[in-house]
Amino acid sequence: MVADIMGEVNGLIEGQAKLFGSLSEQIWSYAELSFAEQKSMDLLIKTFEKKGFSIERGLAGLKTSFIASFGSGKPVIAILGEYDALAGLSQKKNSTIHDPVTPNGSGHGCGHNLLGVGSLAAAFAVKDYLVQHHLAGTVRFYGCPAEERGNGKAYMAREGCFEDIDAAFSWHPGSINVVQQSSSNAVIEARFSFDGVSAHAAALPELGRSALDAIELMNVGVNYLREHMPDKARVHYAVTNTGGSSPNVVQSHAEELYLVRSPKPNDVRTLFERVVNVARGAALMTETKMSYKIEGGCHNLIPNTALHQVMLGYMKKIGFPEISGKDLDFVRAIYHSLGENEKKYALSHLDPGQRAAVSEKPIEDWIMPLPEKDVFMEGSTDVSDVSWNVPTAQCMTATWAFGTVPHTWQVVAQGTHPYALNAALFAGKAIACTAIQTMTDSELLTKAKQEFKERLSGQAYDCLIPEDIKPPEK
Structure with a gap:
């Protein structure tokens, strides 16, 4: 079953890789800030409509939110996508020095152009798999604005947008390959x-x-x-x-x-x-x-070990994509552009063998194991509010050179490179495979829901954004 799903998903996503690359690059060029991601949203909606998805816009008062749905009945699987950028991080692509396109302009310093498109690729693959195998079930892509500032998913969770979901999946660009078995602040x-x-x-x-x-x-x-x-x-x-x-x-x-x-x-x-x-x-x-x-x-993030074990298994079997010689030269140049403190910090988390590997090839091409206990993340993510409403799994893949710090010009510079897109599609494949298995394996879904219930221990979700606070209008 695993091999069959993986083989089909790989073919479905690779067959549309040029489309995904074009979408990612366009969203990278828009670089729209939180609550104002109009062009990015319109592009994604248009692409989903061409693929046969139905569209619902403007969830929870968020003008740049949407749901793209395909299928009918249970189970209902959500795949989360983001597409907002950061202020002050304008940067020319393919440059190894700080060189803004527009001084003080915005840029995708957290890789959300890749995030949204990698998730879109996963939704496309799940849809095609359901059609080819005549399966019941619904796949939804949630277009989630304002992750960087404003917590769009929290507004959506507050208004009950995830209440009928059976499981949710997401991912994030980064410099490691890992399932995010972590809590957060x-x-x-x-x-x-x-x-x-x-x-x-x-x-x-x-x-x-x-x-x-x-x-x-x-x-x-x-x-x-x-x-x-x-x-x-x-x-x-x-x-x-x-x-x-x-x-x-x-x-x-x-x-x-x-x-x-x-x-x-x-x-x-x-x-x-x-x-x-x-x-x-x-x-x-x-x-x-x-x-x-x-x-x-x-809220704080609630991981799901049952789903993460399956997701990690697919990541290991699919394998991190190979990097071409030209891309590797760029990766090395980006790594050399980092400060000594950043390099020292990143290297401190590696064992001697891994340090030797990145000295030759400064990108983490291995898959991290599942930690024995939940990792704590000092930062925060509005995926957490989804995870309080439904079993949620997510991964991170190495779209950036080793040691790259989020929210920097180096992230923006790497945002359109082939190796970054390939790593995004690697995440999309892992999500699609895990989502399909969750939809077709009732025991896995039951196990994930039971763990979700145990982790909540009777606590009910109560949004930290008061009811009278509405999303800002941009």
């Missing part, structure tokens, strides 16, 4: 605003009440808070509005954006309230008024 994103009174800073400073002072005092207070929060928790911020550029004016308005992370939803709620209390204290000290608005949030 839950996160709340909020904007804090302070309003005071402007005044002439020299002539009448006593009449002023500085919002900028409040911002600074809040940040100092949060820095003191760090000693008294859980080890795995994280709090970070960016001042987004200083209130002006004149030092001779007491700034009457200032804003900053905070990300508060902790391993569990209740933990992050508690820590967030402590951060709010610090902000209240800063407002009291400066006699300003403080307000805040939650702008995003997502």
Whole structure:
């Protein structure tokens, strides 16, 4: 069964590789930011329509979200796709030096052009397999906007978009090949605003009440808070509005954006309230008024060992794609462009044999084993909110040179290379094979659902984004 599925899926995806490469490159060139991925969404929808999928747009108030569906009845399998880019990461393709296309422009610094198309390839393969074998069941591609900022999947989960799904699958570009048997930090994103009174800073400073002072005092207070929060928790911020550029004016308005992370939803709620209390204290000290608005949030990730074991098996059998000599030269050049700290950090995670391998060929072409226990990821992902609603499995494949750091120009530069596309299709094949086996093997699906239930231990999903908060309109 495994060999038959793998052989068919490989042929189905390789037969359309040129189409997938073209789609990925077009989305790379659009490089649209969160909530504004209109061109990318339209391109994907048009491609799904040509393939015979039905389309539902605008889920959960997200203008750039959609579902492409094919088939009927149970089981219903979801494949998640993303296509948003990052601000400030414009970069020319195929360049081994930092060289923006547009200064301060956007770029796919997390590889979501590859992510969306790799997932699309998986959905196409599952659809074709169902047709060829006259099988019941439904495959859905979820077009998920705003992963980089805004947590689009959390809005979709809050509105029940995943409630009738039997299993969900995703992947992410990276520099290793691994199933993501990991948990993660839950996160709340909020904007804090302070309003005071402007005044002439020299002539009448006593009449002023500085919002900028409040911002600074809040940040100092949060820095003191760090000693008294859980080890795995994280709090970070960016001042987004200083209130002006004149030092001779007491700034009457200032804003900053905070990300508060902790391993569990209740933990992050508690820590967030402590951060709010610090902000209240800063407002009291400066006699300003403080307000805040939650702008995003997502849960911790719940992995599924049953599905990951199957996915890992397919990854090993399919094998990481070979890299051509020309592509390997580019991989080496990208690796050499990395800083010494980045190289040292990446090498510290390898054994001596692996270090020797990447010194000759700086890309991880091996498949990592399933860890004995769940790995913890300090970052956050809105795939987590899906994983709280349905058994979810995902993998990572080496679309980037060894040691490449996410959210950098090096990621953007590699985004259209053949080896990056091949690694994306490698992920697509693993997802498609695992999805097909899940749809045709009732014991596997039952086992995955039982594990999902046990991991939740009676906890119910409660979105971290309040009901009254709507997605921003771009």
